[in-house]
Every structure is written in structure tokens, then in C-alpha cells.
Amino acid sequence: MQVYRDLQQLPRFKNAVITIGTFDGVHYGHVHILQQLRKVAEDCKGESVVVTFDPHPREILFPQKSATRLLTTLDEKIELLSQHGIDHLVIVPFTKAFSELSAKEYLENFLVQVFNPHTIIIGYDHRFGHNREGGLPLLEAEQSRYGFQLVEIPQQVVDDLAVSSTKIRNSLIAGDVHLANELLGYPYFLQGTVVHGDKLGRTIGFPTANISLNDNRKLVPAKGVYAVDVLLGGQVFQGALNIGTRPTFDKLELRIEVYIFDFDREIYGESIRANFHAFLREDQKFNSVDSLVEQIKLDVENAKLYFADPYRQS
Numbered sequence: 001m002q003v004y005r006d007l008q009q010l011p012r013f014k015n016a017v018i019t020i021g022t023f024d025g026v027h028y029g030h031v032h033i034l035q036q037l038r039k040v041a042e043d044c045k046g047e048s049v050v051v052t053f054d055p056h057p058r059e060i061l062f063p064q065k066s067a068t069r070l071l072t073t074l075d076e077k078i079e080l081l082s083q084h085g086i087d088h089l090v091i092v093p094f095t096k097a098f099s100e101l102s103a104k105e106y107l108e109n110f111l112v113q114v115f116n117p118h119t120i121i122i123g124y125d126h127r128f129g130h131n132r133e134g135g136l137p138l139l140e141a142e143q144s145r146y147g148f149q150l151v152e153i154p155q156q157v158v159d160d161l162a163v164s165s166t167k168i169r170n171s172l173i174a175g176d177v178h179l180a181n182e183l184l185g186y187p188y189f190l191q192g193t194v195v196h197g198d199k200l201g202r203t204i205g206f207p208t209a210n211i212s213l214n215d216n217r218k219l220v221p222a223k224g225v226y227a228v229d230v231l232l233g234g235q236v237f238q239g240a241l242n243i244g245t246r247p248t249f250d251k252l253e254l255r256i257e258v259y260i261f262d263f264d265r266e267i268y269g270e271s272i273r274a275n276f277h278a279f280l281r282e283d284q285k286f287n288s289v290d291s292l293v294e295q296i297k298l299d300v301e302n303a304k305l306y307f308a309d310p311y312r313q314s
């Protein structure tokens, strides 16, 4: 998959079959659309093109609104999209000026001029141009003039996509990793850098790598303890990850930290990725450090049992 971030650098596409969307999460429903995109492109011996915007149009148009938490950062989206056999990914820099194109300008100066599309695959309710004034009727009215085919993604499918995205967000917020992973089609993950903490972990026998997220817009699952696997420098480990404020130590700041099994290495400053597999329990305040340590031992056992289960779900 070729990735383009600059519209000036695009090649001349041959029979471009394009679809436009945010694809946050690149979940099961999105994958279905991507398969359709590939199929249509194959049928017309054309090239499959996914068009997405960065930043998300909402961030430019409504900066004061609290942002929807992202299931995938842009880099993660690129990584996931690249697994689905798409020829080209075009990341359109979404600016104020771009948002002010009229619907006709968007169609003529952007869609047609930039992509010269053979086919546009688009949701039934897709809106474009200043104040979202353009939609399918305009595309239909202009399609013979510009010679593109239109494939409408029906309401049922568009609704299912939105329902899935909302369900995935809500499941993660509620700690239901199983449901989220089922709808995503892969384990939800967080990526970041290992940073220094308060050096308490090693004193209680459980050093924990503190993760500072690469992108703070990313959705952080519910507070609690999770069975995770961890990717570090190309190697995979298992671990128990805690998202919480460490109430036992009367701390307030939310931390994401992972105890990595069978591991003993200094990894400050390294990139780390945690894939979430199961929710084990909620974050708790313990009366003593000893009872916290007893519980962490149980968490580790439970996570290991989870990973040893041949029938586990993800």
C-alpha cells in the first residue's frame, strides 16, 4: 500500500476506485467495505484508493467540542489499512481552507481533478463541501459529465458501521475487552514510550513499565487490570497491565503500567505496545501494601491461566 500525505505528490491513478472515510479503528465493518473496494477495483482492472482526512474534520470544524476518543491514531490506521490489500492510501490534510470549498469545488477541484475516479464507493448519507451542502444527489447529477460510477453503501451497512464504532468505544470504556476485540477483529492496543514512575514497583517485587501514550487522543480502556501481551523491540511478552490512579498509595494521576512476565531489563525510553486480551478486575484501594502485593500475585496467576487456556477468545 502506497501512502500519500501530500496531494501534490500523487501519481495519475489508473481507473481509480475510491472510498472516503475516517475508518477509525479499521474494524470488522470497515474491512467489509475494503473488501468491496478491492473487488470493484479488480473487476475494472483499476487501483483501489482509500481517502481519509487528517486531522479529523471535527477537530478543525469544532475545536471547542470535546473530541471523540480515537480507536486508532493515524499511524495505527495506516498499519491496519496496509493489511487489507489496498493499493493506495491518500491522507488529505484537512484545513480550514479545504473545509470552505463549496460542494461543487470539492467535486470538481478535488475528487475529479485529483483522482479522476472510475468509481466512487460512498455511504448513502455522505456529505461534503462547505457546511456539508453536498451529498449523493449532487454526485448523481454530475456523474455522467465526469464519467464516474457510483456505488452507494446502503443505510443498513452505514448504520452497522456506526453502531460497531460506538459499541467498540463503549465496550472499552466499560472494560469489556472481549466484545471490543470481537468487533474490531484484532486485540485493542495502546502504544507509547516507557517513562519513569515513582520507583515503587521494584520495592514491592513488581516493577511496572509506565507507558506514556504516543497520542493523548487515543481511547484508554476502563480502569482495571488486564491480561496483555507486550511488544518490545520486535519481541512478544505476556504481562498484567494496570490502568488506574494507584489509590492504595493515595495517588490521583491516571497511570498505565505493565508488569512483564519472565522479564528483567531496563527499558526506559523504549517503544512499547500492549495488546489487550482480557479484563481481570477493577482498580482497588487496598488497606496495606501487603494485600496489594497478594492481589497482584493473583492477577499474575490469573493472566497466566488466561493465556494458557486453549479455548480463550482472543
Ligand SMILES: Cc1cc2nc3c(=O)[nH]c(=O)nc-3n(C[C@H](O)[C@H](O)[C@H](O)COP(=O)(O)O)c2cc1C
Binding pocket: 197, 198, 199, 200, 201, 202, 206, 207, 208, 209, 210, 225, 240, 241, 242, 244, 245, 246, 247, 248, 249, 257, 258, 259, 282, 283, 284, 285, 286, 292, 296, 299, 300
Ligand atoms: C497487575 C497490577 C495490578 C495493580 N493493581 C492496583 C490496584 O488495584 N490498586 C492500586 O492502588 N495499585 C495497583 N497497582 C499499581 C501499583 O500500585 C503500582 O505498580 C505501584 O504503585 C508502582 O508504581 P511505579 O511504577 O510508579 O513505581 C497494580 C499494579 C499491577 C502491575
Ligand SMILES: Nc1ncnc2c1ncn2[C@@H]1O[C@H](COP(=O)(O)OP(=O)(O)O)[C@@H](O)[C@H]1O
Binding pocket: 194, 195, 196, 197, 198, 199, 200, 201, 202, 203, 206, 207, 208, 209, 210, 258, 259, 260, 261, 262, 263, 264, 265, 266, 267, 268
Ligand atoms: N518484569 C518487568 N516488568 C516491567 N518493567 C521491568 C521489569 N523488569 C525490569 N523492568 C524495568 O523496571 C522499570 C519499572 O520499575 P519501577 O520500580 O516500577 O520503576 P518506575 O516507577 O520508574 O516505573 C521499567 O520501566 C523497566 O525499565
